[in-house]
Amino acid sequence: MMSDVEDELDLGPLFWSRDIDEHPFGTVSLAMLQANPVMEDHCQFEIGRDSIFVGVYDGHGDSDEASRFLADNLCNNLTRLAQKGTMSEDVLKRAVVATEDEFLQTVYDEAGSCCLATVIWKGSLYVANVGNSRVVIGILLRKSDIFAEQVTKDHIADVEDIRKRIKALHRDDPDIVFEKDGVWCSKGIPQVSRAIGSAFLKIPNRYVHSSFFQRYKLYLPFNPPLLKGEPELCRRLLYPDDKFLILASGGLWENLTKKKVVEIVNENKQTGIARRVIIRALKEVAKKKQMRFDDLLSVKKEERRSFHDDISVLVIFLNHDFLEKGGVAAHERSIRGFSSSDGPSSFRICEEIVDFNTSSNSGLKSEASSSCHT
Known part of the structure; x- marks a missing residue:
C-alpha cells in the first residue's frame, strides 16, 4: 500500500x-499524464x-x-446507431x-490512434478494441485472492x-515488420498492427508527402492495406466477483503488468x-532508467517522451446492487481528460438485444460468458 507521502506527490502540469x-x-477514478510535446492521448467518460x-x-x-476526432465523434455516432436499433457488438463496431x-x-x-x-x-x-490499449477486470477469487482477466x-x-x-x-x-531497440514495428507505426486513421498505410493515394517513401520504406502498389482499422469485439457478462475494471492506454502496460x-x-x-x-508506473520507469523518481518528474516536456509514453488510466468500481437494479440515478454528464469542468452528455441506449443465460459465480468465468471476435 502506498504511503501518504506518495499519495500527495505533485506530478506537475503534465498531469x-x-x-x-x-x-x-458505482464510482470511477481517472488520471492522465503527458509525455509527448503534444498530448496524444484523449479519453472520455460518458454518464x-x-x-x-x-x-x-x-x-x-x-x-x-x-x-481528438474519436473523442469528439465516436460516442455521438454510437448514440445515433443505438437509437435506431439496439445495443450490440455490431452497433459498437x-x-x-x-x-x-x-x-x-x-x-x-x-x-492515427488506437x-x-x-x-x-x-x-x-x-x-x-483497435490497438494496444487494454480492458482488465479485477476478479475476487476465494480466499480474497485477486485475479487479473485481460478482456482485450x-x-x-x-x-x-x-x-x-x-x-x-x-x-x-521484406521490411514489413522489423525490430528496433528491442521493439517490433509494423512499418511506420511502432508496435501496433491496427489503428484508426494512419491513412498513408491504408490508402495508396493518400501518400501526399514524398518523405513517406523513404521514411517507411513503402512499396507501391500494396494490397491489402498495411494497417487494419477493424475493431475486435467482445461482450461479457459482469458477475458479483468482478470488482473493478481498469481501462488504460499502452503507456501504462509498457511499464506495469496487468497483475501488478x-x-x-x-x-x-x-x-x-x-x-x-500512474505514480507506480513512473517509479518503474525511474527504476528502468536507473534514476531518482524526483529527477524523472523534473524532466522537461520536450524530453519526456524518451523516458515514457503518454498514459491514460480509468478505474471503474462496480456496485453489483446497483447493476442488478439497472443502475442508480446519476447526473448525466461528460468527463474529458485535462478538462476542468464537465459538459452535458448525449449518450443514450434504447433496449437490450439478447439475454445471456447467467451462470454461477466461481472465480474464473466460463467461455460462454464472454465472446470476443473480429
Whole structure:
C-alpha cells in the first residue's frame, strides 16, 4: 500500500486527474499524464441515465488529431446507431467504422490512434478494441485472492502470431515488420498492427508527402492495406466477483503488468487510485532508467517522451446492487481528460438485444460468458 507521502506527490502540469466520481453502477477514478510535446492521448467518460460509455484513444504520428476526432465523434455516432436499433457488438463496431470513415475523409497524413471503446449497460460489458490499449477486470477469487482477466487482445507486432500474419499478407515486402531497440514495428507505426486513421498505410493515394517513401520504406502498389482499422469485439457478462475494471492506454502496460496493476487497485483506497497507478508506473520507469523518481518528474516536456509514453488510466468500481437494479440515478454528464469542468452528455441506449443465460459465480468465468471476435 502506498504511503501518504506518495499519495500527495505533485506530478506537475503534465498531469491531470479526477480522484473519484459517481456513475450509475458505482464510482470511477481517472488520471492522465503527458509525455509527448503534444498530448496524444484523449479519453472520455460518458454518464448516461442507465449506462456508461468509456473511450480511451492513444494517438500516434506526433499528433492528437485522430484521438481528438474519436473523442469528439465516436460516442455521438454510437448514440445515433443505438437509437435506431439496439445495443450490440455490431452497433459498437459500426460506430467505430463510421467514425474512422469520417476521419479518413478529412485527414491526409500520418495521424492515427488506437481506440478502446466500451459500454456498460444492463449487466453487460461491450468492448471494441483497435490497438494496444487494454480492458482488465479485477476478479475476487476465494480466499480474497485477486485475479487479473485481460478482456482485450493486444494488436501489436510483438505478438509472434501477428508478425506471421503480417508477413504472410505482404510476402514481397521484406521490411514489413522489423525490430528496433528491442521493439517490433509494423512499418511506420511502432508496435501496433491496427489503428484508426494512419491513412498513408491504408490508402495508396493518400501518400501526399514524398518523405513517406523513404521514411517507411513503402512499396507501391500494396494490397491489402498495411494497417487494419477493424475493431475486435467482445461482450461479457459482469458477475458479483468482478470488482473493478481498469481501462488504460499502452503507456501504462509498457511499464506495469496487468497483475501488478490489479494488485495496486485492490490494495489501495478508491479515491485517487488512477493517480496512484500512474505514480507506480513512473517509479518503474525511474527504476528502468536507473534514476531518482524526483529527477524523472523534473524532466522537461520536450524530453519526456524518451523516458515514457503518454498514459491514460480509468478505474471503474462496480456496485453489483446497483447493476442488478439497472443502475442508480446519476447526473448525466461528460468527463474529458485535462478538462476542468464537465459538459452535458448525449449518450443514450434504447433496449437490450439478447439475454445471456447467467451462470454461477466461481472465480474464473466460463467461455460462454464472454465472446470476443473480429
